Amino acid sequence: MASKFETLHGRITGNGTRTVVLSHGFGTDQSAWDALRPALDAHFRVVSYNLAGAGPNGEASYDPRRHSSLYGFADDLVAILDELGIDSCIYIGHSVSGMIGAAAAAVRPEPFRRLILIGASPRYLDEPGYEGGFTREGLEALHAGMAANFQAWGAGFAPAVVGVPGHKAVDEFCRTLFQMRPDIALAISRTIFQSDMREIATRLERPTHIVQASRDVAVPMFVAQWLHRHIDGSTLDAIEAEGHFPHMTAPDEVLRVIERRLDLAA
Amino acid sequence: MADHTDGLEALTRFARIASGADIAIAFEATEGGMALPLAAAPEPPPAPFSLGDCRLDATDWRLGAIPAEGVRLPAAVLAALGRPAREVHFIPTPIAEAPRSGILLLWAAQTARRCVCPFRSDVEQGIPILTSVFSQMLSDRRQAMLRRVMSDRFDDLIGSVPAGVLVIPGDGGPALVNPPASALLGLATGENDAATLAQAMRRLRESCVNADALQTTYAAVVADVGFAVKAVWDLGDRQFEVDSHPVQGDGRNGRIWVFDEITAQHRLEQELRRLAATDPLTGLSNRRQFAESGGAMLRQTRADALPLAVLMLDIDHFKSINDRFGHPVGDVVLQATAQRCRAELRQQDLMARMGGEEFAVMLPGVGADEAAATAERLRAAIAAAPVSADELRIEVRVSIGGTGRLAEDRTLDELLGRADQALYTAKRTGRNKVVFE
Numbered sequence: 106m107a108s109k110f111e112t113l114h115g116r117i118t119g120n121g122t123r124t125v126v127l128s129h130g131f132g133t134d135q136s137a138w139d140a141l142r143p144a145l146d147a148h149f150r151v152v153s154y155n156l157a158g159a160g161p162n163g164e165a166s167y168d169p170r171r172h173s174s175l176y177g178f179a180d181d182l183v184a185i186l187d188e189l190g191i192d193s194c195i196y197i198g199h200s201v202s203g204m205i206g207a208a209a210a211a212v213r214p215e216p217f218r219r220l221i222l223i224g225a226s227p228r229y230l231d232e233p234g235y236e237g238g239f240t241r242e243g244l245e246a247l248h249a250g251m252a253a254n255f256q257a258w259g260a261g262f263a264p265a266v267v268g269v270p271g272h273k274a275v276d277e278f279c280r281t282l283f284q285m286r287p288d289i290a291l292a293i294s295r296t297i298f299q300s301d302m303r304e305i306a307t308r309l310e311r312p313t314h315i316v317q318a319s320r321d322v323a324v325p326m327f328v329a330q331w332l333h334r335h336i337d338g339s340t341l342d343a344i345e346a347e348g349h350f351p352h353m354t355a356p357d358e359v360l361r362v363i364e365r366r367l368d369l370a371a
Numbered sequence: 372m373a374d375h376t377d378g379l380e381a382l383t384r385f386a387r388i389a390s391g392a393d394i395a396i397a398f399e400a401t402e403g404g405m406a407l408p409l410a411a412a413p414e415p416p417p418a419p420f421s422l423g424d425c426r427l428d429a430t431d432w433r434l435g436a437i438p439a440e441g442v443r444l445p446a447a448v449l450a451a452l453g454r455p456a457r458e459v460h461f462i463p464t465p466i467a468e469a470p471r472s473g474i475l476l477l478w479a480a481q482t483a484r485r486c487v488c489p490f491r492s493d494v495e496q497g498i499p500i501l502t503s504v505f506s507q508m509l510s511d512r513r514q515a516m517l518r519r520v521m522s523d524r525f526d527d528l529i530g531s532v533p534a535g536v537l538v539i540p541g542d543g544g545p546a547l548v549n550p551p552a553s554a555l556l557g558l559a560t561g562e563n564d565a566a567t568l569a570q571a572m573r574r575l576r577e578s579c580v581n582a583d584a585l586q587t588t589y590a591a592v593v594a595d596v597g598f599a600v601k602a603v604w605d606l607g608d609r610q611f612e613v614d615s616h617p618v619q620g621d622g623r624n625g626r627i628w629v630f631d632e633i634t635a636q637h638r639l640e641q642e643l644r645r646l647a648a649t650d651p652l653t654g655l656s657n658r659r660q661f662a663e664s665g666g667a668m669l670r671q672t673r674a675d676a677l678p679l680a681v682l683m684l685d686i687d688h689f690k691s692i693n694d695r696f697g698h699p700v701g702d703v704v705l706q707a708t709a710q711r712c713r714a715e716l717r718q719q720d721l722m723a724r725m726g727g728e729e730f731a732v733m734l735p736g737v738g739a740d741e742a743a744a745t746a747e748r749l750r751a752a753i754a755a756a757p758v759s760a761d762e763l764r765i766e767v768r769v770s771i772g773g774t775g776r777l778a779e780d781r782t783l784d785e786l787l788g789r790a791d792q793a794l795y796t797a798k799r800t801g802r803n804k805v806v807f808e
Contacts, residue, residue: 170405174418176447183446212449305450 109184112166115154117189119146124191127153128182130200130224131297132266132282132290133350134160137199140356141363148369152189156202157181158289159281167289175201175300179208186216195367197221199352200323204302211308220309221363223316224349225332226324227302236327244298248291255287266322268348277353306332313339314366316359318346340366379508383474384412386501390460392476394452397464399509400471409512411451420445422471427461436460436478444477454479464505472509526561535611535630538618539565542625552630555611572628580605603633610637650724652702653709661723665733665783668721672735672776679776680742682732683790684712684749687768687802689728696763703760704767711752715745731787739775739807746771746805754803768803770794775807 116135119125125145129137135153145151156178158167171177182205186194196217198206203225210217229237230244239247250258259282267275282290313336317329326343333341342362346355363369379397387395396416400406404423408416422428426442439456449456458478466472525547529536535552545562553560556571563571576585585602592598599616614629648660656664665681672679686692686708693701705728712722712730721733732749734742750769757764772794780786789808797806 168405168421170407170419171421174447176418176420176445176450179446180421183443187443208446208450212444212446212455214455308453 108188109181110154110188113154113157113181113185114160115152115185115189117150117152118142119149119151121149121151123149124194125149125151126182126186126191126194126196127151128196128198128202128206129153129156129159130198130202130349131156131159131293132278132285133199133353134163134281134284136277136281137350137353141352141360144360145363149195152185152191152194154185156205158285158293161284163284164286164289167293169292172293173296175205175208175296175302178202178205179212182206182209183213192216193218195219195221197223197363198225199223200225200349201297204300204306207306207309207313208302210311211305214311217311219367220311220313221316221366222313222332223352223359224318224321224324225315226328227306227332228300228328229298229323230301235331236325238323238325238328239298248295248298251287251291251294255290256283259283266349267354268318268320268322268346268350269354272354274348274350274353278350303331303335307335309336309339314362315339315341316351316362317341317343318348318351318355319343320347321349323349342366379410379505379512380412380414382501382505382508383410386462386474386476386505387412390476391478392460393454393479394448394477396448396451396475396477397505397509398472398475399466399469399513400473401469402471404471406445406471408447409509409516417445417447417451420447427473427475428471430461432461432463436476439477439480448475448477452477452479456480462502462505464502464509466506466510466513469509469513472506474505534632535628537568537628537630538625539568539628540625541618551632552628555630575606576604578606580607603637604630605637609634653706653724655709655713655730656721656723658723658725661721661725661731661733662783664721665723665731668733668735669776669780669783669786677736678738679786680734680737680739680745680773681776681786681790682734682742682746682749682771682773683725683787683794684708684730684732684746684769684771685794685798686728687770687798692765692767696760696765700760700763700765704758704765707758708753708767708769712749715748715752731790739773742773742775743805743807746773746807750803750805770797770802771805772797773805773807 127135127138129135134155138153142151155163157172158164192215194216196206196210198220203222204227206220206222210220226237228235229239231237231240259279263275263279263282264270267278315329315332317324317326319326329341329343333339344351344355344358344362346358348354352359383395383397395412396408397410398406398408400422404421405419406422407419410416425445430437430441436458439459442459444456444459456477457480460476461473463473529549533551535555536549537546537552539546546565546568548556548558548560548563548568550560556575558568558571576582579585585604588600588602592600597617601612601614604611604613610633612631612633614631615626618625618627648656650657669679686704689701692704709724716722716732719735723731725731734745737745750771753767753769757766772790772792774786774789774793776786793806793808797804
């Protein structure tokens with residue numbers, strides 16, 4: 106049987122004794138790390154993979170039941186760490202991978218030395234006293250749009266969520282988004298937006314660094330502050346950037362935060 | 372279905388308390404290894420997880436719980452436990468379609484105090500005795516779930532089709548009615564009790580234009596539980612092709628009715644039939660329709676012992692009208708002739724344009740004498756006033772030959788032949804007159 110790492114098209118680059126694990130967000134694949142990767146390669150052994158359902162031939166790795174919750178994705182992550190014998194790593198997760206990493210680290214803290222969560226959200230829906238950024242009606246409209254015409258929806262969604270019209274990240278996001286089979290994209294999007302990982306996030310005991318773009322349509326600053334308040338000993342770095350993909354649109358700013366938080370001497 | 376859930380939950384709670392575990396999770400898992408938690412104590416059950424990651428199968432559980440390091444527990448299960456696991460116990464409860472089902476018991480690390488009940492180990496050992504009960508409950512629960520999933524799918528399916536669909540289960544349970552069928556029958560969408568549904572269907576059927584024919588159709592098959600019938604329910608303004616057949620399966624599945632609206636096709640069909648039967652210029656029946664309806668009229672009047680007469684009517688010198696004034700004017704003359712005749716005839720009389728300037732009329736229930744009087748009325752109506760076409764006023768005359776049915780007449784052609792002969796006589800003897808054979 107193919108290993109999880111192979112099935113998820115895992116890649117290893119860089120030189121270093123310490124390991125960084127990169128896990129991308131919804132609609133992208135591991136190529137989303139291309140801008141950050143060279144700088145990380147200089148310090149670390151860098152492991153990346155595609156989330157189930159994402160990347161070329163993503164449908165082969167996706168199981169509608171296993172991946173009906175973020176825990177299924179967390180199991181994939183833990184399986185990869187076990188396969189590669191990684192007993193200590195720095196985990197960098199973007200968007201949904203923030204909570205995938207949080208879930209994995211909450212239940213299997215041992216291999217996670219540190220976590221860096223970029224644009225992470227434990228709960229996307231608004232509630233009294235909690236500003237997730239989305240209303241139930243808004244989400245239903247979003248999913249109805251996805252279901253009706255995935256391409257048209259994606260073409261409209263991409264510039265809005267990337268936040269920097271004309272940036273090459275918009276094209277990149279479109280490319281990787283449309284790589285997904287539309288029904289799988291819809292199912293994963295539903296899983297993400299319906300998830301409530303607040304409780305599990307608060308169980309995170311490993312040092313956690315939250316990185317949040319100042320104007321992100323998917324994740325309001327309220328959410329980043331909520332995570333910061335509820336994860337013991339966490340740090341929050343708000344970077345002056347537009348959109349949900351600062352690691353693609355403002356990689357230098359993100360890198361500066363990572364370097365500072367990981368004490369990487371220049 | 373609630374019973375299955377409650378029973379399973381109660382048993383899961385009991386297993387947890389009896390074993391002193393911090394969490395008990397009852398799940399079903401197929402050969403493929405995806406575990407679907409059905410009950411957990413404490414609640415709620417965790418999200419589905421893959422057994423492939425857990426290595427549960429590699430352990431001999433008859434020896435009791437093992438340290439948690441011996442298995443790899445899924446994130447969903449550990450998240451439900453809420454703390455790191457110290458010990459794990461698994462009780463396989465295989466069921467037919469889900470052989471990897473079972474109950475997972477977890478003890479958390481840093482548990483304040485382990486139960487020191489002297490019977491504890493016995494109780495823990497006794498849990499496997501519950502295996503068969505668990506299996507039965509899982510099995511029932513699975514069946515109930517499958518039924519619900521099928522029912523949900525069925526609802527989605529029949530809710531999406533434009534046809535009216537209703538399903539009457541064979542076990543006396545409530546019937547399912549989809550939105551188009553509920554609108555048609557005046558019922559609620561979804562479940563309806565069988566009696567209400569039957570009443571609504573009878574009401575609809577009896578309101579049909581063809582209620583009597585439908586009554587006959589269904590009366591013939593009602594005794595056969597396996598009957599399959601397709602019939603058109605004609606509601607006057609709307610028509611439905613109604614298909615009824617038993618649902619394939621184990622025989623408890625009952626019967627499905629599908630109401631397929633065919634109003635548009637029906638109208639089109641009627642229109643095509645009318646066009647095929649009609650002479651487009653005069654709107655009268657054509658020769659084909661005359662042969663069909665006339666034949667029926669002949670048979671019917673003979674069966675009812677009623678008289679019947681036939682007229683053949685021909686416009687005098689029509690060729691010269693055409694030649695002098697042109698075909699458009701000739702057409703107006705043909706139309707006027709048809710209208711004036713039709714105005715003199717009764718509803719039940721049949722008039723057709725047989726071709727050119729020749730018409731035929733059938734007068735059911737009318738004898739030769741009365742028919743001769745009718746023919747004379749027709750002739751006079753046409754001769755009474757000229758026909759106006761554009762600025763022209765054209766004098767039109769007709770010759771009519773007629774005959775009454777004789778006892779020995781067997782075919783329409785025999786009558787038409789005699790009427791034609793009489794018409795020929797009328798033409799030969801001066802035109803603008805009626806001759807009867």
